[in-house]
Amino acid sequence: MFANNEEAFRYLYDRQGILCVQVMLSAVRAYGADTGCVQVLTLLNGADNSFDKKDEKALVAAMRYVEENLSQWQESRVVNLPDGTQLTIDPALVPDEY
Numbered sequence: 001m002f003a004n005n006e007e008a009f010r011y012l013y014d015r016q017g018i019l020c021v022q023v024m025l026s027a028v029r030a031y032g033a034d035t036g037c038v039q040v041l042t043l044l045n046g047a048d049n050s051f052d053k054k055d056e057k058a059l060v061a062a063m064r065y066v067e068e069n070l071s072q073w074q075e076s077r078v079v080n081l082p083d084g085t086q087l088t089i090d091p092a093l094v095p096d097e098y
Helices: 005-016 018-031 033-045 053-076
Strands: 078-080 086-088
Touching: 005 018, 005 053, 018 033, 018 053, 018 086, 033 053, 053 078
Parallel strands: none
Antiparallel strands: 078 086
């Protein structure tokens, strides 16, 4: 379905936008990719059940992508998004060592 986790991240960003990235960052920081995935799905899917099976699979892979890159993003305090914009990471999501 997706060639790699980054492709899934791009797919979700295209479908859900920056809010999805912000929620994934917070969830991975708090819970890790696997447990955080359930939290994100519950939050973003909401009452309208807008996530289909492809979106759910993309979310699992995208959360792993976030987990793989989180320390680098925390160090730079920036996430480069697929459309060329940048998301500044909230200082609350950055450990003191950075």
